[in-house]
Amino acid sequence: MPNSNTNELWALRHSAEHVLTQAMLKLYPGLKMAMGPATDEGFYFDFEEVVPSPDSIGTRDPVDNKKNKISEADFPKIEEEMARIIKADLPITKEEISIAEARKLFADNEYKQEWLDEIEARGEKATVYWIGSPNNPHSFVDLCAGPHVESTGKIKAFKLMKIAGAYWHGDEKNKMLTRIYGTAFESENELKDYLKMLEEAEKRDHRKLGKELDLFVFADIVGKGLPMLTPHGTVIRKELEKFVLEEETKHGYQHVITPHLAKVDLYKTSGHYPYYKDTMYPVMKVDEEELILRPMTCPHHFMLYKSRPHSYRELPVRIAEIASQFRYEKSGELSGLTRARLFCLADAHIICAKEQAKQEIKNVLDLIDYMNKKLGLEKGTNYRYRLSLGDRNDAKKYYKDDQAWEKAETILREVLQELKAPFFEAPGEAAFYGPKIDIQMKKINGSEETAFTVQYDFVMPQRFDLTYTDSNGKEVQPIVIHRSSIGCFERTMAFLIEHYAGAFSLWLSPVQVVIISVGKNHIEHCRKLANEFKQNEIRAEVWDENETVGNKIRKAAKQKIPYMLVIGDKEMQSDKLQIRKRGEKETTGFDKNEFIDKIKKLIAEKSNNL
């Protein structure tokens, strides 16, 4: 995957954020700047909007303070001011100063003072960036680690995107600030492409398409973040489940079914509880037991493994489950199927000898690549890997065993290198029990998101006292690999909806063939045809409503049904089917059996073509 977020682009966006801040301070003198970074999508700037004093009101409403709030309607004015600063091509200069000097420079800004407290605590000096001549009272200056481009003129294209509320440090206990999002590029064309891509992403938003294609719904009375899959949505989900079960079985996984809840003790034993309790559901007291909905399946799988002794001959034991899991997400973070409070993971735990781990992880990545390919996703283009590492100096966040961490990280790195997999490293992103490889999906809007992970775990085998008997009859501790094959079904569905813009591959399409009757006389024939399709395990629907054929054709096109067939007098007299493929205006004649064979083959192959 080409990473468009080069260091230069990052610096350019950061500089654009400073230009925005400078413009804002000029236009709204009472405003207090808080912070603002560059991001994958552009940049943002958080500020506290101080209610203007009567003598600074100018064009603002002297009576209704709400009307004085900065809004997206102010963007043209702000952008104009930014353009002026950019056109002036002012130099951007870095200066290292003492904490005391910095405190003076930002004397009336408690946000900057707080940053300075932190810098001081680390024993570092402060760096500031100037726009315009340094130390000139008319120049703009901000506390910032950089880097930046050398002058404002380097910002060739920019745009303000939206305005929103944001808590200081993201913590709802703090003050609510105002945040302006913007983006910037090295050329006007890149900005245009980005805006076009955003427009497309909005059209493809799985929440919007999910409704249009009737795939899933929410209901207030059911609860937040709890999606209900409709019959059409369930077809996709069940096809994915079948795919997972079949492929995993072929690859030597053994599926199990374990309960959706367990005693809290189980998660205390695993050590998950202190790390996860804030994202777990509340405890339920049942008789003398304290039960809790499970946020993961590993402990259940370990208890199954422990239910009988194991010999080295059985290893690797690959315990898999299509597993519902429950996590509390803040209501503001819930989003369609992507982030729900209940999800179902294609989960597995491989219990193997240390010396088998490397090959097992390779096999896992091969399986992931194979399954992704069948879903139409290419390694390098649609996803890449992230190697998430621990931190030897953070014994609070990570289990302390430097040697084990070293070894585990080396194995994962070697696997990725030997497979020539596209990957990058991310220190401090590991699980508490070991390093992991994250599968990073590229979304339609250009951003990257961790779809699921492959984790190397040397801690759980100890905590659960997992053992096997080696060839000398000795009890030995195995290694655990936590992994998914296609991630959680909800998120995968959301991703596929957006990836295909609802035009799913044939094998995933809820309705594969729609048969449209012209009039009442043709319904019987349509039904016969549909039955023939169904007997061949092809999902066919008859649309016999009293509507115009044109309407039905438009509806089928909107629902992105792969094949469309109109049956009138003429068609009833012929053995040939006139098939209209999705996206095509013209029909093609097929012998019926030829057509059935063709689509059966495409379905069996999970082909991405029609």
Next chain:
Amino acid sequence: MPNSNTNELWALRHSAEHVLTQAMLKLYPGLKMAMGPATDEGFYFDFEEVVPSPDSIGTRDPVDNKKNKISEADFPKIEEEMARIIKADLPITKEEISIAEARKLFADNEYKQEWLDEIEARGEKATVYWIGSPNNPHSFVDLCAGPHVESTGKIKAFKLMKIAGAYWHGDEKNKMLTRIYGTAFESENELKDYLKMLEEAEKRDHRKLGKELDLFVFADIVGKGLPMLTPHGTVIRKELEKFVLEEETKHGYQHVITPHLAKVDLYKTSGHYPYYKDTMYPVMKVDEEELILRPMTCPHHFMLYKSRPHSYRELPVRIAEIASQFRYEKSGELSGLTRARLFCLADAHIICAKEQAKQEIKNVLDLIDYMNKKLGLEKGTNYRYRLSLGDRNDAKKYYKDDQAWEKAETILREVLQELKAPFFEAPGEAAFYGPKIDIQMKKINGSEETAFTVQYDFVMPQRFDLTYTDSNGKEVQPIVIHRSSIGCFERTMAFLIEHYAGAFSLWLSPVQVVIISVGKNHIEHCRKLANEFKQNEIRAEVWDENETVGNKIRKAAKQKIPYMLVIGDKEMQSDKLQIRKRGEKETTGFDKNEFIDKIKKLIAEKSNNL
């Protein structure tokens, strides 16, 4: 299904219970009789064992009261005394007396006084039964509604079975009494058959076989009543799931997936909450929502139905789900897979026009018969139907709408009659929202148990304001049919384990073919063979452990694997497979492809033969 519990047998068992009580009172004078009925399996007798006073001790231990407790070791002595009473062929006589007389007769027995309170409250007279001459102080008398046989000599065969604790009125807040279970028959041969059947039932107990065949396990740290299915158990479960999905899809059901929990409000709207809250899990407070694990799926399915408008053309809408459900069961009532705190139901709700309901219920019963047959269960032999009716006089237990009840009950009765289905009627067993047909499975131990139900519901459509547009464009209220096709998977599995004594039909067998290698040189060949089977979707395992062939054969027989194949030097040189079928001592020669084709066919047909 022949109902062996005729009225005469019932009376005989009740009389045997009186004989037991008489014998006990003679042997243990301090004992207080509480109650004792006849049951499907025999009878039992509850009593309070009063610690004997020193002067009545006799043969009992004067120091250790625990040793004085009546135990199963006392059964021969008790049975001897019972036999004496039976041999004397004493007359059993009914007498109707006033409450006051009865109170005098059982003056020092607070249990009988409590019964008398109830009889008095109902304004009835008391009836007592005498063994021996009535009103003779040496005769035995008990408060009892009868009926009984005319003399003790009618009891031709009896046996005491076991001793256990039991709370008065089954309520743990009351005193713990002692209960003796026994059984009685009209002939010695019937008793013998019954005891043999019990022995068989014990061997087939799914909890015992589940462990032996490694199908499911429990763990203390996971929690009570929360089974974990092993890989082998999961194969059976997934085959059943696939079967359900395929058959229901063929029968026009649309599957959905809805969340395992919902806001309590949903169950208040449905009206379930007051009826079910004692068997529901505790409420979980999440932000401002009160969530609860679902004990049923109907409200979720109704919300899905309501997510868009419906026309009469779409009806019946058959919404199905393989649905996990959660119910609190008292820990004393938990039993393996039969009664767990989490279960998964092959659930569905048919929403249809009133005039479609009858045909739909017929279709449901046909589907149930078809699926049961594939599971090897015959209507009339292995199961029958119970028509559970409401009670027009109980407006607290049943939704009040006499006319609707009348109509619904008539429809269900007519369906059963028209299908010539074996059924009986049970007043007062309906759901609160309508009458139902229960599928009554006959267990190996002869008892009958409700496996699942088909319910006619005229209440929920009102509560959820379900509607459809009829052919005149008018909004109309539909009817809901709640139904399952094979019941809950856990219970069905438990039933099948016991029914087949672990020797499952081929399509359900976790391992279908086991390939046993004689020595190291044969392993390679065994694996090749296994792969060939696997490519044909036959579940094959290679047993290459360093064990004797004899041991492996015995193990395979114990695990009831359908086909066994031993591979040594001779077998490697031939293209013929020497197959040993389950239960057979001799092997049969097969051409390899012929064998593969044969078992593929048996699997596809879900044949109960090998």
